[in-house]
Amino acid sequence: MDRFAAFKWQALFMDWRIFLEGLGRTASTAGLALLLSLALGVLFGMLATSPYRSGRSVNRLYVSLIQNTPLVTQIFFLFYALPHLKIMIPTSVVGVLGLGFYHGAYMSEVVRAGIQAIHRGQLEAALSQGFTYVQAMRYVILPQAAEVVLPPMTNQAVALIKNSSILAMISGGDLMFQADSWSASTGYYGPAYLTVWLIYFALCFPLTQLAKRWENKAARSRSGEVKVA
Amino acid sequence: MIEELAALAQWHNLRFLWQGLAVTLQISVLTIISSFVLGTILGIMRYSGHWLLGRLAAVYVEGFRASPLILLILLFRFTTPLKPVNSGTLAMSLFTAAIVAEVVRGGLNSVDKGQWEAARSQGFSWVQILRYVVLPQALRKMIPPLVGQFITVVKDTSYVWVTGVEELTGKGVIILGQYGSAVQFFAIFGTIGLVYYLLCWGLQRFGLFQERRMSWLTM
Numbered sequence: 001m002d003r004f005a006a007f008k009w010q011a012l013f014m015d016w017r018i019f020l021e022g023l024g025r026t027a028s029t030a031g032l033a034l035l036l037s038l039a040l041g042v043l044f045g046m047l048a049t050s051p052y053r054s055g056r057s058v059n060r061l062y063v064s065l066i067q068n069t070p071l072v073t074q075i076f077f078l079f080y081a082l083p084h085l086k087i088m089i090p091t092s093v094v095g096v097l098g099l100g101f102y103h104g105a106y107m108s109e110v111v112r113a114g115i116q117a118i119h120r121g122q123l124e125a126a127l128s129q130g131f132t133y134v135q136a137m138r139y140v141i142l143p144q145a146a147e148v149v150l151p152p153m154t155n156q157a158v159a160l161i162k163n164s165s166i167l168a169m170i171s172g173g174d175l176m177f178q179a180d181s182w183s184a185s186t187g188y189y190g191p192a193y194l195t196v197w198l199i200y201f202a203l204c205f206p207l208t209q210l211a212k213r214w215e216n217k218a219a220r221s222r223s224g225e226v227k228v229a
Numbered sequence: 230m231i232e233e234l235a236a237l238a239q240w241h242n243l244r245f246l247w248q249g250l251a252v253t254l255q256i257s258v259l260t261i262i263s264s265f266v267l268g269t270i271l272g273i274m275r276y277s278g279h280w281l282l283g284r285l286a287a288v289y290v291e292g293f294r295a296s297p298l299i300l301l302i303l304l305f306r307f308t309t310p311l312k313p314v315n316s317g318t319l320a321m322s323l324f325t326a327a328i329v330a331e332v333v334r335g336g337l338n339s340v341d342k343g344q345w346e347a348a349r350s351q352g353f354s355w356v357q358i359l360r361y362v363v364l365p366q367a368l369r370k371m372i373p374p375l376v377g378q379f380i381t382v383v384k385d386t387s388y389v390w391v392t393g394v395e396e397l398t399g400k401g402v403i404i405l406g407q408y409g410s411a412v413q414f415f416a417i418f419g420t421i422g423l424v425y426y427l428l429c430w431g432l433q434r435f436g437l438f439q440e441r442r443m444s445w446l447t448m
Contacts, residue, residue: 003308068380068429069422072387073398077418084411158295165297169391176299189307197296197304204295 022178036100041107114145249400268329336367376436
C-alpha cells in the first residue's frame, strides 16, 4: 500500500490551496455552463414543440449533431477551431461553451418531454384566450412542466459537474487538472486521485439523492397516492 | 483549397485514422460486454434486497456513479501496472457497470410483484423465477436506456486519449499537428465527427430494431 503512504497524504494537505483553486474553477465553469445549458435547453425545447416546421428541424439538427458525437471531440474542435477563426478566448471559456452546448442538447430533450407531458388542450385553451404562443408557454405550460423536468435536469447537472473534468484535457485549471498536474510533479497519484474522487462524490451524491426523491414524489403524485392538502 | 484537401486525403492518413477507429471499437466492445455482465450481477444484487449483497452493490454503484470517468481512467492508469489501453478499458467497464446496474434494477422493479407469487406457487425457485419469468420481461424495458448508455460508451472512449491511447479522437488531434490550415482542420474534424455520428446512429437503429423484435413480451 505504499502507493498511499502517509507522507504522501501529508504532502497533499500541505498543498491544499492548489486543490481549492481547482475546485473553484470547477464550480465556476460548471455553474456558468449549467446556466448556458438551461437557456439553450428551454430555447430548443420550445423549438422542438413549436408549430413551426423549420423550428423543429433546427432543434433536430442541433440535438442529433451534439448527442451523436463525443464531448471530448467537441471540446477539441472548439479549442482548435476558434483560433482558426481569429477568436482568442481563455480555455475556461472554451469549457463553458463546450459543456453548455453539449448538455444544452440533453436539457432540450428534457424540456421537450416536459412540455409534451402537459395535455395539448391546455395550450389550445390558452391560445383561444388570446395568449400568444410565447405567453402560453411562459404562464401556462412551463410552470407545470417544471415538476416533470426537475429530476432529469438535476441528473443532467450531475453529469455536467462530472464532465467539467474535461477541462483537464485542455489545461483548463479545474480540480481534475490541478490533481493531475500536482501528482505528475510529485508522483503521488494515489492520494491525489482519491481526494478528488471524494470531492466529486460530495458534490454529486447529494444531488443524485435529491433527484431520486423528487422522482419518487412525482411518481406518487401521478399515481394519486399523495393527496396534496 | 483543393491542394490542401488533396494533401490530406492520402492513403496513409486514412489508414492512420482507421487504426484509431479500431482502438475505439475495441475499447467500446470490451466495455459494453464486461459492463453488461458485471452490471447485471450488481443490479440483481441490489434488487435482491439481501442485507450484505444489496448494500455492497449500493456502495459500488453510488461510488462509481459519482466519479468523473476521466478521474477513473487516470487513477487506473497510474495505480495499476496495466497498459494504458487496458487500464482505460477496465476503468470504463467498472464505471459503466454501475450505470447498467441501475438500469437492470429499474427494469426488474418494473415487473409486477404478483409474478413472483404466481411463479413461486408453481414451484419455481428464486433463481428460476428470475431467469425464466422476471428477467425476460425486464429486458425489454431495459433496452432503450441500455442502448443510450452504450452509445455513451462509444463516445466516452475518447476520454482514454487523456492517457495517450491513440483512439479516433487522439489520431485526429495528432494529424492536426501536421496539417495546419483551416480547411484541413475542418476536414479532419468533420471526418471524425461523421464516423462517431454513424457509429452512434447505427447503435440507435439496432436498439430500436431489438425493441420491436421483442414486442411480443409487452405485458
